[in-house]
Amino acid sequence: MKALKKLLGKTLIATACMAAAMTATADVLSDIKSRDEIRIAVPQDFPPFGSVGADLKPQGIDVDMAHYIADQMGVELKIVPVTSANRIPYLQTSKVDLVISSLGKNPERQKAIDFSTPYAPFFLGVFGEKSVSVGELQDLSGKTVGVTRGSVEDLELEKNAPTSVNIQRFEDNNTTLTAYLTGQVNLIATGNLVATEIAKRKPARAPEAKFMLKDSPCYIGMAKGEAALQSEVNAIIAKALAEGKLNDISMKWLKAPLPAGFGV
Amino acid sequence: MLNFSDLLPYTDVFLGGLLTTIELTVLTTFLGVMVGTLCASIRQYGNKASRRVVTAYVELIRNTPFIVQLFFIFFGLPSIGFLLTPWQASIIALTINLGAYSTEIIRAGLSNIPKGQWEAAKVLGMNFRQTLMRVVFTPAFEKIYPALTSQCIIVMLGSAVLSQISVQDLTYAANLVQSRNFRAFESYVVTALMYLGLAMLMRYVFSLIGKRVFAYREVR
Numbered sequence: 001m002k003a004l005k006k007l008l009g010k011t012l013i014a015t016a017c018m019a020a021a022m023t024a025t026a027d028v029l030s031d032i033k034s035r036d037e038i039r040i041a042v043p044q045d046f047p048p049f050g051s052v053g054a055d056l057k058p059q060g061i062d063v064d065m066a067h068y069i070a071d072q073m074g075v076e077l078k079i080v081p082v083t084s085a086n087r088i089p090y091l092q093t094s095k096v097d098l099v100i101s102s103l104g105k106n107p108e109r110q111k112a113i114d115f116s117t118p119y120a121p122f123f124l125g126v127f128g129e130k131s132v133s134v135g136e137l138q139d140l141s142g143k144t145v146g147v148t149r150g151s152v153e154d155l156e157l158e159k160n161a162p163t164s165v166n167i168q169r170f171e172d173n174n175t176t177l178t179a180y181l182t183g184q185v186n187l188i189a190t191g192n193l194v195a196t197e198i199a200k201r202k203p204a205r206a207p208e209a210k211f212m213l214k215d216s217p218c219y220i221g222m223a224k225g226e227a228a229l230q231s232e233v234n235a236i237i238a239k240a241l242a243e244g245k246l247n248d249i250s251m252k253w254l255k256a257p258l259p260a261g262f263g264v
Numbered sequence: 265m266l267n268f269s270d271l272l273p274y275t276d277v278f279l280g281g282l283l284t285t286i287e288l289t290v291l292t293t294f295l296g297v298m299v300g301t302l303c304a305s306i307r308q309y310g311n312k313a314s315r316r317v318v319t320a321y322v323e324l325i326r327n328t329p330f331i332v333q334l335f336f337i338f339f340g341l342p343s344i345g346f347l348l349t350p351w352q353a354s355i356i357a358l359t360i361n362l363g364a365y366s367t368e369i370i371r372a373g374l375s376n377i378p379k380g381q382w383e384a385a386k387v388l389g390m391n392f393r394q395t396l397m398r399v400v401f402t403p404a405f406e407k408i409y410p411a412l413t414s415q416c417i418i419v420m421l422g423s424a425v426l427s428q429i430s431v432q433d434l435t436y437a438a439n440l441v442q443s444r445n446f447r448a449f450e451s452y453v454v455t456a457l458m459y460l461g462l463a464m465l466m467r468y469v470f471s472l473i474g475k476r477v478f479a480y481r482e483v484r
Contacts, residue, residue, distance in 0.1 A: 146430070150443030168350065168430035169440065175428065182342040184350075184429075 028097050028222070029229040037076040040066040041096040044081035048196065048253040049102040049120070049218070061120050061253045062100040065220075068245060069098070072236045088112060091221055098233065099221035114224050116233045118217035119246060121259050124153045125214075127195045127207035128187035134210045140165045146185035148176045153189040156213040181205060189213060192254060199255035209259055217262070237263070268450050274441045281437030282458055288433065289420040289466070292355060296362025296419065297370075297412070303363060304370035305396065318367065325364035331425050333357055338429045350431045354423070362419045369411050373404035406478045413470040417463050424459075434458055 032038045042062040043050035053059040058079055070077035080096050087101045091113055104122065105115050126134065126145065134140060141162045147154045149169035157167060168185055170176040173194055180188045181202055188194075192209065199206035220237070222229055240246045247258050271278070303318045310318070325333065338353040348356070377400050385395040405412070427436035438455035442448045 149439060154443075169436070170430055171428050178339050179430075182339050183347055184338065184342065 027228055028226045029232055032073065032075055032097055032229075035075075037078050038070050038073060038098065039078045039080055039096045040069070041080045041082040041087050041090050041099040041101055042066055043084065043087070043101045045083060046102060048193070050081075061218075061249055062102060064249050064252070065100050065119055065240075066098075068240060069100075069220075069233065069236055072239070073232070088221065091223055094223065097222070097229070101221070102218045103221045104216045105219050109221075112224070113221045114226065114230055116220040116222070116230060117237050118219050118263050119237050119240070120218040121192060121250060121254070121262055122218050123212045123215045123259065124156065124189065124191050125195075125212040125259075126187055126189050126210045127192075127198075128210055129205070130208050132186050132210075134187065136211050137161050140187070142166075143187060144168055144185055146170060146176050146179045146188040148173050148190070151190075153191070153213055157189050160213075177201075180207065192256065192259075196254045196256065206255065209256060212259065266450060267447065268454070270445045270447045271441060271450055271454060274437070274444070277437045277441055278434070278454065278458070281432060281434040282462075284432055284436075285420070285423055285434040285462065288354060288358065288423055288426070288431075289416075289462075292358035292362060292419065292423075293416045295355070295359040297366055297416070299359060299363030300366025300370050301401075303367040304374055307367060307371050308374045309392075309396075321360075322364045322367050325361055326368070330357070330361055330422055331428065333361060334425060334429060350426070350429045353429060354426045354431050357426075358419055358423060361422070362415065365415050365419075366412060369408050369415060370404070372411075373406075373408035374400065376407050377404055402478065402480070406474075409470075409474050409478070413467060413474075416470070417466050420462060420466060421459060 042058055042060070044052060044058060046060075048060050050058055050060040050062040058081060063079065066077060066079060080090065082090050082096075082099070082101060084101065087099050087103065088109065090096045091099050099113075100119070102120070102122065103109070103115070109115075126140070128134060132143070134143070137160055141164045144166040145157065145161075146168045147157055147170070149171065151173075154167075154169060157165070161167070168179070170179055173190070176188055176190060177194060177198055179185045180198060187210070188207065195207045195209065220233055222233065237246070241263050246263070250256060250258050303322065306314050307318045307322075334353065334357040337348065337357050338350065341348065381399055381403075382395060385399045390398065423433060424435040426433050427439055430436070434455055438451045442451040445451075
């Protein structure tokens with residue numbers, strides 16, 4: 001009985017401590033300010049969002065964004081490299097204050113964490129040579145579009161494009177990319193990261209984004225219910241968009257401007 | 265659980281693929297055997313320079329993978345200005361491939377013709393061309409006919425690779441259906457059976473043609 005009481009007492013104390021700890025982190029924004037340091041999770045294995053550069057320092061869109069946010073808040077930046085599997089657990093266990101890790105929004109994630117406004121474009125779309133004038137799905141009529149078989153963009157195209165579109169399906173992203181590079185097709189449906197890859201390999205044939213098939217931009221993730229932090233981050237993103245900083249980052253890493261209407 | 269009824273909505277896709285494979289096969293079998301006959305004749309009777317050219321072609325094609333030949337034609341040639349559609353690239357790749365293999369097969373038949381037949385034709389006053397067309401080719405082809413049949417079937421089966429450059433053949437249909445309904449087992453079983461049926465049909469058609477062409481042998 002005595003032992004049980006002791007245990008109960010310990011549990012109570014532990015609970016009290018945890019509650020205290022929780023109240024201490026109730027407002028992450030003021031924590032950041034008082035600590036004079038913001039901890040931001042970035043990917044280390046997902047270029048161009050986050051990877052390790054030749055100088056062994058993290059680099060990429062997400063890293064640039066993290067630096068910008070720390071600068072704007074006027075605090076030190078602590079980069080925490082994460083993988084895509086553990087980026088949300090890091091946030092939930094308060095190991096980081098923000099996750100800038102090419103995070104897309106979906107209902108399951110929205111139950112677990114809060115999101116900022118979008119900061120980087122991530123979309124599936126139709127890309128092509130500058131000379132081909134295509135503005136929407138209907139314009140594809142009678143044209144040939146290359147796509148990777150079985151990919152999401154393949155399904156989107158099949159579902160929505162007019163039947164007169166000649167869809168040429170290739171085995172994998174690399175073959176689709178080669179088909180575009182060699183001029184076998186002048187339009188491809190793919191993700192903007194693949195388009196960036198083409199622009200890097202052959203700047204002369206850098207594909208232009210014609211229109212989107214599916215938009216899934218990247219958001220900054222933060223713990224649930226941190227209204228102060230959320231509005232601060234959103235204000236910084238809005239400023240970055242207005243200043244052209246977001247566009248600069250996109251040009252630097254994605255070799256393409258932000259798509260029309262981004263973040264509006 | 266196996267469920268073949270999931271394939272029913274894709275009947276048109278399969279039939280379209282089957283038709284494409286048949287079209288490609290008929291066309292390239294014809295063209296390939298023509299190329300083979302021409303090259304075999306050159307290799308057997310031509311002068312030294314032309315024999316060397318044909319030998320180089322045959323060895324080049326017979327000693328490289330078909331998919332590499334195909335990719336070279338489809339993805340490689342555009343960089344030197346030859347932009348071919350998937351269909352054109354396929355016809356060319358299949359034709360040069362069958363051409364090279366059938367050259368060797370047909371040459372075997374030509375070298376098998378006894379010298380006496382040439383001499384007999386000469387005595388009858390036939391020139392080179394007449395001898396070749398009327399005396400040599402028929403028995404030469406008869407000797408190698410089973411091997412030639414098999415080679416044509418191998419090329420038909422090899423055409424499965426064309427789906428890699430987005431030709432909508434039977435294999436393309438199987439891959440597409442499989443990527444849509446995830447019924448891999450069912451899609452590929454049906455496709456395999458279609459190829460089997462095609463191969464048997466080809467063998468049958470070849471034997472029908474053979475019976476007609478080589479009918480002179482029959483004693484009535």
